[in-house]
Amino acid sequence: MNEIDKQVKPTFLRSLRFRIMLILVIMGFMPCLLATNVVIGRYRSRAIQLRTMNVRNQGDILCNLLMSEDYLDNLDSAVINGELTLISNIYNGRVMIVDGDYRVVRDTYDLDTGRTSVSKEVISAMSGGGAETQYDAINDYILMTFPLHDEDTSDVNGVMLISVSTTEIEQMAGILENWGMFVTGMVTLIVLVAGYFLAGLLVRPFLTVTRAIEDVTDGYADDAISVPDYSETVQIIDAFNRMLGRIRTMDQSRQEFVSNVSHELKTPLASMKVLADSLNSQDDLPIEYYKEFMQDITGEIDRENKIISDLLSMVRMDRKADSMKIEECDIGGMLETIVKRLKPIAAERRISISLSAPQTVRANVDDGKLSLAFSNLIENAVKYNHDDGWVRVTLSTDRKYFYVYVEDGGPGIPADQIEHIFERFYRGDKSHSTAIEGTGLGLAIARQAILLHHGVIKVNSREGQGTTFQVRIPFINAEN
Template sequence: MRFWLIVLFVVFGLIPCLASYVWTVKTSEQRAISVRTAEIQNQCTILSNQLNSYQYLTNPSSEVIDANLTQLTNIYNGRVMIINQNLDVIKDTYGLDEGKTMVSENVIRCLRQGKSTSYYDKKNRYVEVTAPVISEEKAVTGVMLASVSMDTVLDGIRMLRAQGGAVLIVVFLVVLSLGILVAGWFVRPLGRITASIENVTEGYESEWLHVGTFSETGQLSDAFNKMLGRLKQLNDSREEFVSNVSHELKTPLTSMKVLADSLLAQENVPIELYQEFMGDIAKEIDRENDIISDLLTLVKMDKTVQGLNIRQININELLETILKRLKPIADKKKIEVVLESFRPVSAEIDEMKLTLAISNLVENAIKYNRDEGWVRVSLNADHKYFYVKVMDSGIGIPEEDQAHIFERFYRVDKSHSREIGGTGLGLAIARNAVIMHRGSIKVYSSKGEGTTFTVRIPLTYAA
């Protein structure tokens, strides 16, 4: 990036200078040639008037005219010829073509139109000027032709071009130096960000970034810090999860070992005590299996989203099936379970995963409820989403715990949860299943006043 910034800086810095250089040289050359041409035309006009005064065309022996012609030739390093109306050369300052006929387009045009003309030959580097000799009767009696070299003018332009080139080189070096400085200034914050990212890659998670050189880099550093904070949070969550898994898996094993050691430590154990201890061990084994099953379910959900088996499902029938399966659990506590369907609803879902989510919510509503309480499940929909509400008359959730209930292994009342047999993973599984459907889940609860979970899922699944 630094290289391209320097290139852009140099290009955009030099283009105006180069354009100014080309324009200056070109206009200076045109102006110099125009000025020199105008000077020669003025001199030729003056001399052509003198030619008429001295009758030079009929008697080319005036010393004054010859002196003036010689002076003009010397000053401008050129050649002057006097031509009569018959196109005969009566005077040539070079003495080469006197007495010869001059057939020239410019001379003929000047004789016919009676106007001065000029022509610049860029290839041969000379300018040709004609001036008519007009008699007192306003008749064109001849032409004065001057051919002047432009070498001195073009040499001056060459020097100007060389000086301009030297200035361009200096400007290039200055712009290049400034480009390097500016590019370094721009890239430095990005370099710091890159270094911080590399440090994080190496494992330095506390490498917070503070780059406020520009608003954009400030936003980038803020986004990086947020990402770093999220990574740290995820890492802490992972470590806590591993710790919780270890603890949850170890607890039933510890209980089984204590029970088994108690049996082994006694001789002639009564059959009643033996059966009681074996029953407790069986319960702990079931608990271990429940934890492992829930963990495997969570791992599968975390691993792939594309594993969803999306089909068009009748949600009313799905909820009826779930409640019918959980009714025996509710009957044990004499809890009334009611389904309220406000309208027929059909949606694109993964039947197994949504069943798992709703089952966990309803089962929790039953488990953490009072005897002879109630659980109400309602279904409604609009043009875009369907809504499932699970309401209960249970013990409620304290406000300070509501932000954490979807975390893995989080329990509001650990002792009560263990008595009921919860693994602390049910709500995490429910939340993951809902999110996989691009939905949302919210909780509304007060301690001692029951709980309401609201699930919102799109009617049409968007991959």
């Protein structure tokens, strides 16, 4: 829990809802801004282009007129003066005419009349630079020069300068810009509001999922939950339900285990109580009775002890890999010790145990745990056997694994019981499970020990012919 808490602090800025809104707003805002800028830029350049073209046409016509009327020598021409005033009025501009001596002979603003003008535009036009147009974006005007050619010699003997203001174009662009901003703002606002609700709609299933999981956690809901809104939520819920299933199975098997343990522990106690009660309820019993009953009671105590020590071994196995005491062991030696210990018990029923270990096999294993596993297998082979029977233990290896086979010629395991024999407390069919002592934990312990060594255990059995347990364990075990 703590790990998860540390990972994500649930703030609004981190929420999916906010991210979706942000994306939507950017997607609405950016195109508006771009469109506004493009449109205004295009408008401005087109308007200036048109204005320039118009003025230049008018200027050309005026130039021709000036020259055909010989205006520089005849400044009083009413027709031309009228034209000049007209042009300057229409385009809100200024027309200046400079003669061959760089003297301003006419200025519609009447500011520079009579002065000398040596601006670079004038000089350039005078020295044959031709007609020119300049746009001054900072001061908002267009300046055009028209060289005045002598009709006969085509020498330049004067210049006409027309400057027109572009302020109104800029004003128009400004208005458009304001509109663009307004529209962008409105769009952003609408997208923000719509995005808020849309994003809310999109993330709602997640909230439903959370609530459903919380209901299960708090114990309001017991069954598998379902949020069929989207395939994603279905996936989350599926995964959650699977996990829930596993937890329930684990819980169930824990409960079963506890009730099995209690039952198993109570059985010997109940027998002891019966034995003790029957002694108590009768007076003047001969001493032999007491001895016999006491022996039975001792037997039950041994049984209780065996169950408890098996339980402890199993709990130790459950503690997983970190409790492993791995060291290099001689597996053949280990099997020999076990066989030597069991031989006297086997001999009571004239059962022979043979061990064949062709070469020395050394492996990194947990000696205690693995010994317990093999001794449970060999003990079973002796226990579930006929009198005068046989048990064969074989050790072999290849490069990656070592193998231990425990074979017996006993009665075998009925096919329908084979799948259960590794379960905790499972004992074979009732008739012999009462005759032969045991706790039903031996194979569960053996299997757990072998799994801790990354090994495999398999069983082959045929009723009436005998049983073989095969164990395969890899050599690489030193790590975990």
